[in-house]
Amino acid sequence: xxxxxxxxxxWLPLLLVAPQLAITAVFFFYPAxxxxxxxxxxxxPFGLSMQWVGLGNFEYLLSDKxxxxxxxxxxxxxxxxxxxxxxVALYLAVLADRLIKxxxxxxxxxxxxxxxxPAVAGVLWLFMFNTRVGVVTWYLGLLGYDWNHVLNENEAxxxxxxxxxxGRISYNFLFFLAGLQAIPKSVIEAAAIDGARFWTRxxxxxxxxxxxxxxxxxxxxxxxxxxxxxxxxxxITSGGPQQATTILVYKVYSDGxxxxxxxxxxxxxxxxxxxxxxxxxxxxxxxxxxxxx
Amino acid sequence: MATVTLENxxxxxxxxAVIHGVDIDIKDGEFIVIVGPSGCGKSTLxxxxxxxxxxxxxxxxxxxxxxxxxxxxxxxxxMVFQNYALYPHMSVAQNMGxxxxxxxxxxxxxDTRVAEAARLLQLEPYLDRRPRELSGGQRQxxxxxxxxxxxxxxxxFDEPLSNLDAKLRVQMRLEIKQxxxxxxxxxxxxxxxxxxxxxxxxRMIVMNAGVAEQIGAPLxxxxxxxxxxxxGFIGSPPTNFMAAPDGGQIGVRPEHVSVVAPxxxxxxxxxxxxEPLGAETLVHVILENGETATVRQDxxxxxxxxxxxxxxAWDKAVEMRFGSDGVRVDAR
Numbered sequence: 001x002x003x004x005x006x007x008x009x010x011w012l013p014l015l016l017v018a019p020q021l022a023i024t025a026v027f028f029f030y031p032a033x034x035x036x037x038x039x040x041x042x043x044x045p046f047g048l049s050m051q052w053v054g055l056g057n058f059e060y061l062l063s064d065k066x067x068x069x070x071x072x073x074x075x076x077x078x079x080x081x082x083x084x085x086x087x088v089a090l091y092l093a094v095l096a097d098r099l100i101k102x103x104x105x106x107x108x109x110x111x112x113x114x115x116x117x118p119a120v121a122g123v124l125w126l127f128m129f130n131t132r133v134g135v136v137t138w139y140l141g142l143l144g145y146d147w148n149h150v151l152n153e154n155e156a157x158x159x160x161x162x163x164x165x166x167g168r169i170s171y172n173f174l175f176f177l178a179g180l181q182a183i184p185k186s187v188i189e190a191a192a193i194d195g196a197r198f199w200t201r202x203x204x205x206x207x208x209x210x211x212x213x214x215x216x217x218x219x220x221x222x223x224x225x226x227x228x229x230x231x232x233x234x235x236i237t238s239g240g241p242q243q244a245t246t247i248l249v250y251k252v253y254s255d256g257x258x259x260x261x262x263x264x265x266x267x268x269x270x271x272x273x274x275x276x277x278x279x280x281x282x283x284x285x286x287x288x289x290x291x292x293x
Numbered sequence: 294m295a296t297v298t299l300e301n302x303x304x305x306x307x308x309x310a311v312i313h314g315v316d317i318d319i320k321d322g323e324f325i326v327i328v329g330p331s332g333c334g335k336s337t338l339x340x341x342x343x344x345x346x347x348x349x350x351x352x353x354x355x356x357x358x359x360x361x362x363x364x365x366x367x368x369x370x371x372m373v374f375q376n377y378a379l380y381p382h383m384s385v386a387q388n389m390g391x392x393x394x395x396x397x398x399x400x401x402x403x404d405t406r407v408a409e410a411a412r413l414l415q416l417e418p419y420l421d422r423r424p425r426e427l428s429g430g431q432r433q434x435x436x437x438x439x440x441x442x443x444x445x446x447x448x449x450f451d452e453p454l455s456n457l458d459a460k461l462r463v464q465m466r467l468e469i470k471q472x473x474x475x476x477x478x479x480x481x482x483x484x485x486x487x488x489x490x491x492x493x494x495x496r497m498i499v500m501n502a503g504v505a506e507q508i509g510a511p512l513x514x515x516x517x518x519x520x521x522x523x524x525g526f527i528g529s530p531p532t533n534f535m536a537a538p539d540g541g542q543i544g545v546r547p548e549h550v551s552v553v554a555p556x557x558x559x560x561x562x563x564x565x566x567x568e569p570l571g572a573e574t575l576v577h578v579i580l581e582n583g584e585t586a587t588v589r590q591d592x593x594x595x596x597x598x599x600x601x602x603x604x605x606a607w608d609k610a611v612e613m614r615f616g617s618d619g620v621r622v623d624a625r
Contacts, residue, residue: 197366
């Protein structure tokens with residue numbers, strides 16, 4: 001039996017979804033349409049005239065080695081951010097789930113980073129790892145390690161990954177904890193009586209039962225890593241060094257607003273749109289099927 | 294197959310004591326039912342035997358060996374939960390074979406034992422289904438099957454039938470009893486339903502507020518309740534209690550009372566309402582002193598009219614006398 005409210009008639013439901021449709025139209029369909037239109041032109045730097053080039057922007061992009069390198073950077077970055085933020089969050093959630101006393105405090109403290117805006121988080125981490133005055137850099141120096149993410153590409157990538165994953169851990173933690181607590185205690189007890197010790201229980205019972213949560217977080221985190229990490233990258237590395245942290249969405253910004261190549265920038269956002277669309281369809285078609293029981 | 298001994302078993306959460314010392318020697322193959330109202334500590338008692346709750350004081354012994362410190366998996370027990378606690382992402386066969394798989398039993402042996410249990414429980418057509426595709430009764434059977442395939446020494450049942458509808462409950466009750474007899478496994482069974490307790494138990498433990506008020510064979514407990522609580526809890530409708538001159542209570546079972554003329558009975562009262570059930574009739578009477586009493590009379594006996602003044606008569610020999618502390622005082 002479905003517990004769903006059904007509305008009769010046409011006008012009331014239309015009225016109820018109208019605000020959402022309006023927002024989607026103004027903030028998604030209109031700009032997306034503009035981007036597709038602009039991607040077919042090359043405007044002059046002053047925006048006074050546009051020249052029709054058809055798919056010229058796309059052809060140029062796909063043959064550009066910097067653009068292709070940005071794909072790899074984005075893939076590495078998104079996978080790392082997703083794996084780190086989900087892995088740490090799951091570990092913390094498992095610990096919090098076992099906790100009886102003080103779990104409220106623990107949960108509250110863990111949710112705080114989520115309230116920090118990405119740009120602010122970026123600045124926080126930047127200060128800690130600043131090559132001249134950073135606390136962490138100083139301690140690493142004492143250990144004999146010369147931290148310099150301004151010059152070292154891997155260190156730069158590591159730092160933006162940590163800064164981006166940090167705020168996400170809170171969010172993922174909350175979902176994982178809720179998922180863990182939704183598993184009936186008796187099922188875990190039954191497994192314990194059946195002879196499964198903690199790790200076996202986690203592997204064979206808990207993790208499979210968490211899979212809908214894990215899948216949801218996977219989708220949300222990948223989308224986050226693709227788009228919302230802009231602030232972190234902008235404040236920490238500005239895409240450098242040597243474009244080592246220029247992910248696709250950052251390249252849209254730097255090519256469009258810094259280099260004033262609006263046609264290419266528009267074409268890049270169209271490509272991004274297609275990638276995320278394809279990724280989401282793929283996830284729902286192939287992964288979601290496996291996660292329900 | 295094993296004996297289970299509970300010795301002076303206590304449980305407290307911080308300062309709150311919930312089990313105040315339970316002692317029982319359970320024989321090999323015996324079916325013990327722990328019965329009591331909700332919150333009496335019956336489930337806690339069972340969970341202490343299972344190892345899911347720690348023991349605050351006293352000892353649990355299975356086959357003579359102390360198991361207080363042992364993990365549930367090392368106690369050679371199997372448990373059937375009230376909500377069945379099936380693994381929702383596994384098929385029926387996987388659910389039943391899980392424990393054996395963990396124990397690294399060879400695949401062929403797992404298959405044989407699962408098939409055997411499925412045959413016993415008539416689950417053969419459902420082995421590939423997921424729990425959510427089964428009815429309540431079938432899920433119940435899978436939970437039983439999961440317990441059976443591991444061939445434990447002791448079965449623990451925590452209100453296994455309370456999520457089933459009345460008809461199915463009667464049927465499953467019978468099946469559980471037959472199965473336990475067939476397998477000869479010692480069983481501890483928790484329920485709040487006194488009919489289940491009466492029909493299943495070789496011996497029952499009647500619990501109230503963390504105390505085992507009486508331990509004994511069902512009919513013996515019924516005929517000879519040791520406390521007023523047991524007299525009131527076991528038997529439906531419950532025993533009638535009337536204040537005794539000495540401050541205690543007199544208890545009389547409804548079936549021992551008959552409706553007579555107002556001047557011919559031990560007490561007088563007025564009929565409040567009647568419940569004709571066919572084979573028998575329940576007559577609810579409000580006594581002169583404001584107490585209520587129930588009479589259970591045969592369906593063939595004329596039913597008194599409501600609001601009618603009547604007398605209630607019983608043989609003094611069937612009276613049960615309880616002291617002011619609720620303990621039986623007339624020695625039997």
